[in-house]
Structure formats: C-alpha cells, structure tokens
Amino acid sequence: MKSFRKELSFHLPTQRGFINITPQVEEALRESEIKEGLCLVNSMHITSSVFINDDESGLHHDYDQWLERLAPHEPVSGYRHNDTGEDNADAHMKRQIMGREVVVAVSDGKLDFGPWEQIFYGEFDGRRRKRVLVKIIGE
Amino acid sequence: MKSFRKELSFHLPTQRGFINITPQVEEALRESEIKEGLCLVNSMHITSSVFINDDESGLHHDYDQWLERLAPHEPVSGYRHNDTGEDNADAHMKRQIMGREVVVAVSDGKLDFGPWEQIFYGEFDGRRRKRVLVKIIGE
C-alpha cells in the first residue's frame, strides 16, 4: 500500500466564495502515482468546506444566498460563539451544511467522477490563508 | 491491497424519491471478495445523494417535506442557476443537505453496520438514468 499527502493553500480576498480545486487535486494524484485507491480531500479549518458539485456561477450565487438564509451572518450578537470576540459563528453552520470533506475513488490513475462532478473549496470566513489536505492511499 | 469498482444504475419515474440500495452494495462487496477495508458509495450525479438512515416510509415522507421546506422547488425563477434553462437548482441544495457519499467499514466480509443502518439513493431530479459508484479497497 502506498500513501501520499499534500497540502493545498488558498487565500480568498472576500468573506465567502467558492474555488474549483479539481486541477490541484488531479495534480496531487499524478504526483502520488497511485492508480487504484481512495482520495480524501478535506478542509483543515472549521469555517470552510470541501464539497463536490457543479462549476456553474449561477449555482454558486444560489448556494451563497441559500446558506445565508439558513444561517445568517447578522445579527452577529445572535450567536453565543460570537461572545468570544469572533464574528464567524454563521460560518461554522454553513460549513456543516456543505460538509468538511469528500472521498473520491481513484480508478486507473484518475479521479473516478460522474460527468459533472468537480471539487470545490467553500470559504465562509475568508480574508486569510487557509489549507486543504489531500491524502491518497492505494496502489 | 485489493480494489474493486462497480457502477449501479437507477431510473426513478418521479422527480424525487428514495431507494434502499443496501442489497446491491452487499452484492458488490461479495463480488469483491474483500474481507477488511473501506467501502465508498457515492452518487455520480450532482442532484442526488447517497446517505444512510432508516428504511421507514413515514420518515422518507418527512425527509421529502422537510427538504422541500429548506430548499423549495418553486419559484423556479428564484434561482439564478435556472436561468441556464434548468429547473433543478433546488435539487443541488437538497443533495448538499443529504450528502454525496457514505464510507462504510468492511469487517469480516460484511458492511459493518449498526442495527438500523441502511444505504439509500436519494433522487431530487429524476425521470432519467442515474449512476452510483461503489469502490471498495482492502484485503
């Protein structure tokens, strides 16, 4: 069994946003030289997500509005977590809906995807450097 | 290390619905002859889910109503994604709540489940053929 580890790094200038990180994960898979196995991709932070969906800007706009409706940023004082001096309690909620991680099958040296699957980093408390972990095991 | 890959295929006649796919996943596990490892089961589509919960029809009715309340199909024009000619933006939301995938332990040649765990395919944009990927690695 082989294993491979790589950190990806991102810095969004805005509070919230989505980045297609599929090319970076594919690059990690090539470097790993693993042909059959499982690829874990997870946010190393607790106010952001890694998820799989469609690369369509209208959809990303809809996700943003929808998450803001389910877990509004304001009023900041409405969350007890924000009594600690933070203002990002809503980001901890949004991240739970979108998920921390994805596990992707590796088959024939490739991410084993359906036709529209792409991997995204979802940021809900940006404006600073954040990391994503790629861990691949297999042969 | 052994690895095994199989696609399952489904076609729901309705827009939304849940199918218990545990027997098909157990069949794939038997075919794999893997006794100890991990079994990934994921939707290959971005408007449907694979998740684990209870096989109880009242609960599935409740899930459907609840998801429709959190991410209503109508008004279709309320989602920018639907400007592309689609009408399934809500399905992309529902799928995020229910999840893309499950990872199940394989122990002693069996899906290592608690008493009520069953695997479901959750469709939110049906009336066409959809695929689920089963990938098992182990020994």
Place this chain on the structure above:
Amino acid sequence: MKSFRKELSFHLPTQRGFINITPQVEEALRESEIKEGLCLVNSMHITSSVFINDDESGLHHDYDQWLERLAPHEPVSGYRHNDTGEDNADAHMKRQIMGREVVVAVSDGKLDFGPWEQIFYGEFDGRRRKRVLVKIIGE
C-alpha cells in the same frame, strides 16, 4: 495492509448534546499501530452524528438552537415517522445536517488535523447507550 476496528460507547443523560471524542479516537489509533492510512469514525445509529468542528461551548449552544430551528422537535405529530410510536423524527433530520461520519487522514501515526479540528459525537435522541465505530486501514 493493516486494519483495526473498535467500538466506542456513550450514554447521554439528555436528549441532545455534544461530546468531544478525539481522545478516544487517538487512543484507538495508538492501539492500531497504523502510521499511514485513513481513519473512519461513524455513528452506528441513525439519530446521531459524528462531525468535526470547534470545541467551544458557545458554538455548541448555537448548533443546538440552529438545528432546533431547522428541524424542530415539536409538534411531534407534525412528522409522519412519529406515527410509528417514536418521537424522534426531528433527530433523523438533525443528523443529516451534521453528518453520519468523518474520514480523517492518518500521517506519521497521528490524526492529520488542522489547528482547531476536534471530533464530536452529536446526540439528538439520547438517554440510552449508543455506539460509534472506529475503523482504521493503512500501514
């Protein structure tokens, strides 16, 4: 390839609550003697969650209030699942938002975590014994 399996057991005196189970998972990892691989941690029940977030009591209070707003316990009769004699339909919803499982990379014999990541058991239908499965594969 090595594999390791362990069940953890919990009993919350309240209907809902969160327990930091990171020490128990780290103990299981030490027992496994696995240095590189993947660690699956999942609830064996369908009304509770395993998830990764921050160990901050204000945040846990916020999660509880937020989940109750998205999937209220009352009115119990509002859920068809509860016609079966149960009163825990809401717990099946809350668990879907928070998730069933986490998959954590194992690197250098340690859970490969970002700075604030901790593993929690989230109970939504407590007052009885519940189990969590830890399955680790690797080398």
